[in-house]
Amino acid sequence: MPDVSLDTLRPGDSAHIVSVDSAHPLRRRLTELGFVRGAPVTVIRRAPMGDPVQLRLGGALLALRAADLRLIQVRA
Amino acid sequence: MSAALSPQTLVPDAAACAATLARLQAAHEPRVVVVGNPNVGKTTLVNAVAGTHLKVGNWSGVTVEKREARFQRAGRTVHLLDLPGAYSLSPHTPEEIITRAALLDEAPDAVLNVLDAGNLERNLYLTLQLMDYHLPVAVALNLVDEARGKGVQVDAAALARLLGVPVVETVASRAQGTGTLVDVALERATLGTSVRYPEAIEAAVAALRAEMAPLDTLPPHAHRALALALLEGDPSVRGRLHATGHAPLLHAADEVLADLAAQGADPLIEIAEARYALAGDIARAAAPQAQARRTLTERLDTLALHPWLGVPLFLLLVLLVFRLTFSVAAPFVDLIGGPLQTTVTGWATAALAWFPLGRDLVTGAIIPGVGTVLSFLPTLLVLYLAMSFLEDSGYMARAAFLMDRAMRGLGLDGRAFIPLILGFGCNVPAVYATRTLERRSDRLLVSMVLPFMSCSARLPVYVVFAAALFPRRASVLVWALYVLGMAVAFVSAWVLRRTALPAEGSGVLLELPPYRFPTGAVLWKHAWRRTASFARRARTTVMATVAAVWLLLAVPAVGGAAFASVAPQDSLFGRVSDWVSPLFAPLGFGDWQAAGALVPGFIAKEVVVGTLGQIYLGEQAAAPTPLGLLAGLGEAVRGTWDAVVASVSALPTVLALPSLNADAGASLQTPLAAALAHAFTPAGALAYLVFVLLYTPCIATVGALAQEHGRRVAWGTVAYQLLSAWAAAFLTYQLARLWL
Numbered sequence: 019m020p021d022v023s024l025d026t027l028r029p030g031d032s033a034h035i036v037s038v039d040s041a042h043p044l045r046r047r048l049t050e051l052g053f054v055r056g057a058p059v060t061v062i063r064r065a066p067m068g069d070p071v072q073l074r075l076g077g078a079l080l081a082l083r084a085a086d087l088r089l090i091q092v093r094a
Numbered sequence: 095m096s097a098a099l100s101p102q103t104l105v106p107d108a109a110a111c112a113a114t115l116a117r118l119q120a121a122h123e124p125r126v127v128v129v130g131n132p133n134v135g136k137t138t139l140v141n142a143v144a145g146t147h148l149k150v151g152n153w154s155g156v157t158v159e160k161r162e163a164r165f166q167r168a169g170r171t172v173h174l175l176d177l178p179g180a181y182s183l184s185p186h187t188p189e190e191i192i193t194r195a196a197l198l199d200e201a202p203d204a205v206l207n208v209l210d211a212g213n214l215e216r217n218l219y220l221t222l223q224l225m226d227y228h229l230p231v232a233v234a235l236n237l238v239d240e241a242r243g244k245g246v247q248v249d250a251a252a253l254a255r256l257l258g259v260p261v262v263e264t265v266a267s268r269a270q271g272t273g274t275l276v277d278v279a280l281e282r283a284t285l286g287t288s289v290r291y292p293e294a295i296e297a298a299v300a301a302l303r304a305e306m307a308p309l310d311t312l313p314p315h316a317h318r319a320l321a322l323a324l325l326e327g328d329p330s331v332r333g334r335l336h337a338t339g340h341a342p343l344l345h346a347a348d349e350v351l352a353d354l355a356a357q358g359a360d361p362l363i364e365i366a367e368a369r370y371a372l373a374g375d376i377a378r379a380a381a382p383q384a385q386a387r388r389t390l391t392e393r394l395d396t397l398a399l400h401p402w403l404g405v406p407l408f409l410l411l412v413l414l415v416f417r418l419t420f421s422v423a424a425p426f427v428d429l430i431g432g433p434l435q436t437t438v439t440g441w442a443t444a445a446l447a448w449f450p451l452g453r454d455l456v457t458g459a460i461i462p463g464v465g466t467v468l469s470f471l472p473t474l475l476v477l478y479l480a481m482s483f484l485e486d487s488g489y490m491a492r493a494a495f496l497m498d499r500a501m502r503g504l505g506l507d508g509r510a511f512i513p514l515i516l517g518f519g520c521n522v523p524a525v526y527a528t529r530t531l532e533r534r535s536d537r538l539l540v541s542m543v544l545p546f547m548s549c550s551a552r553l554p555v556y557v558v559f560a561a562a563l564f565p566r567r568a569s570v571l572v573w574a575l576y577v578l579g580m581a582v583a584f585v586s587a588w589v590l591r592r593t594a595l596p597a598e599g600s601g602v603l604l605e606l607p608p609y610r611f612p613t614g615a616v617l618w619k620h621a622w623r624r625t626a627s628f629a630r631r632a633r634t635t636v637m638a639t640v641a642a643v644w645l646l647l648a649v650p651a652v653g654g655a656a657f658a659s660v661a662p663q664d665s666l667f668g669r670v671s672d673w674v675s676p677l678f679a680p681l682g683f684g685d686w687q688a689a690g691a692l693v694p695g696f697i698a699k700e701v702v703v704g705t706l707g708q709i710y711l712g713e714q715a716a717a718p719t720p721l722g723l724l725a726g727l728g729e730a731v732r733g734t735w736d737a738v739v740a741s742v743s744a745l746p747t748v749l750a751l752p753s754l755n756a757d758a759g760a761s762l763q764t765p766l767a768a769a770l771a772h773a774f775t776p777a778g779a780l781a782y783l784v785f786v787l788l789y790t791p792c793i794a795t796v797g798a799l800a801q802e803h804g805r806r807v808a809w810g811t812v813a814y815q816l817l818s819a820w821a822a823a824f825l826t827y828q829l830a831r832l833w834l
Contacts, residue, residue: 040360050181054363055363066401066405069498072606076215077214081605
């Protein structure tokens with residue numbers, strides 16, 4: 019299955035991180051929060067107005083905006 | 095499992111460990127910094143460790159607090175520095191900048207790293223980063239009870255072996271394990287194993303350390319950490335090194351980075367991956383049978399973050415906080431502003447009978463002025479308790495998640511919603527509520543625009559004018575003023591965001607911590623400290639300002655009048671009002687009376703009505719009857735009891751819907767209303783109300799702004815508000831003249 023960006027996943031979907039857009043300033047932050055190659059990620063839900071998105075990464079719950087999820091490539 | 099991690103780790107040599115430990119044990123007044131991710135219970139732990147002997151030190155000038163607890167242990171004075179939560183030591187937030195600076199500059203004798211046992215892998219990332227600082231470390235494995243509830247059982251002994259530092263299991267909220275923790279930290283903290291990065295990275299670190307070796311300006315313990323930060327391209331480390339004259343080191347780093355890039359290496363990613371790989375290995379080895387169990391947090395989130403129920407539930411909670419704050423605190427506000435102030439005024443009148451001028455200054459300016467500011471204290475205390483509860487329980491992060499989309503148009507994130515809404519009650523606590531925002535530019539932006547949110551002190555002015563000039567459309571007018579305030583706040587935020595205060599960094603990225611029930615002691619400590627720091631200011635800024643206004647009212651501007659016994663229009667105050675009144679002529683209220691009433695309104699908006707009454711009706715404040723010491727005490731005790739009763743009986747009503755014009759009826763047809771109807775044209779009155787809505791809310795808000803963001807920001811905001819108020823009132827008057 020080809021890599022897709024994380025914003026295309028639906029609630030309940032799980033995948034593994036492949037990469038984070040290397041040109042974006044948020045990359046440092048995302049990398050340090052655990053968006054590293056191979057890390058498992060699950061989309062839990064979207065906020066009532068569709069955005070941001072709640073994720074489980076490792077043991078932690080995080081919320082990111084959909085625009086930022088586009089920086090992250092994942093593989094199911 | 096044995097420590098089969100050696101290829102990934104660097105174990106410090108025994109001699110270095112022994113030397114570190116010896117230094118720590120010999121330290122006369124050891125300084126221990128407490129480091130950990132947000133929401134792992136650091137502050138609870140510090141409170142549990144230091145107990146009632148906690149002496150809190152505030153570092154003024156920094157927005158984000160770091161606190162120091164001092165206490166005695168085995169004959170030594172231990173300094174425990176509670177640093178703000180950090181996910182990483184490559185700083186992204188003001189909290190992380192403070193935490194990293196403490197590690198670099200304060201050369202602590204030991205580091206106490208607090209871990210959340212239920213979220214080990216993420217927490218160990220920071221731990222492994224900490225190990226690169228070559229400081230003695232001890233680990234508090236906190237929240238072990240909560241982790242067990244999730245089905246996570248951490249083997250503390252295995253963790254200690256893998257990290258190479260002592261580990262103590264704790265449940266800080268019940269003070270379990272906290273007693274031994276300090277002893278372990280002081281007796282056994284040592285250099286831990288650190289990550290062994292890929293060969294190319296280690297070679298680059300070695301090269302940069304060789305550059306640093308001859309420099310005595312860099313703390314030797316931090317050489318490895320600094321080299322890694324340079325390889326990660328950490329902008330704040332580069333900035334610091336540049337500012338401290340280490341340009342040659344930066345050149346060397348650039349060359350090393352170019353070499354790495356030529357080899358196809360990506361240091362930022364490789365360093366993070368190596369840390370996470372080791373953190374994952376250690377977490378799996380120390381907590382092998384971690385099984386996912388549907389937690390209470392997940393069950394609560396299905397309700398709190400529900401697609402339809404989430405937002406109404408949040409708005410209901412905000413309403414509850416709002417009502418709780420203002421209805422429970424109101425009787426105490428009335429007590430401080432009423433009976434207590436009367437009592438104190440009575441005593442001052444009696445005590446200063448021999449010195450009439452001093453008596454007038456104290457009873458006519460200082461007591462009412464400082465009293466007004468102090469009357470905010472109950473409101474602040476209740477609000478801080480409620481806010482701390484929402485924050486510490488984990489709900490605030492959910493609120494931000496829910497409201498993020500709605501706030502995005504302003505370039506803000508969801509958290510900004512709460513301070514803005516609180517501004518409707520009182521702008522002062524709302525300014526302090528901006529502390530929950532992560533980015534400094536957001537705190538500044540929200541603090542600058544939230545005074546446009548119409549606080550409850552402005553309501554009496556609206557009501558009097560509405561009753562006098564627009565009796566049939568009073569409630570629509572009051573409603574329209576609230577909406578106008580919001581509109582000006584939002585437009586200002588939009589403009590400021592695109593001009594003076596562009597967003598730092600990007601997007602919202604927040605952790606939704608597990609729900610916890612905060613302990614009463616921690617809530618009380620948070621709330622009390624912040625309330626007390628507000629009270630301290632009442633002595634300085636406020637006292638000076640009210641004394642200045644009093645002086646303006648006391649100094650005669652005409653010949654023959656005596657000091658402090660002059661009619662308002664003949665005082666310097668009257669003269670100044672007269673002098674500035676032409677400024678207000680284009681707004682439709684260019685007489686000195688209307689302009690003059692705005693000046694004390696700078697101290698508190700509710701004073702505007704009183705001043706208008708004094709000026710238009712010639713009312714003098716009734717001279718207080720001097721009370722004897724005992725009678726005064728009796729009054730005060732009776733008043734306090736009444737306030738407690740009123741406050742408790744207000745509790746069941748906090749869920750009732752607030753009414754905007756509750757006291758409009760009472761104010762109808764007063765002599766003042768009649769005088770105003772005579773003195774103002776309808777268009778001028780509208781402009782006056784718009785001006786009252788938008789100009790500086792009160793001296794206490796200015797003080798709060800100065801405390802949070804510095805004097806320059808505070809006075810800049812005042813200027814911005816005066817200009818906005820003038821412009822909006824001008825537009826209102828000119829437009830209203832066409833219709834009214």
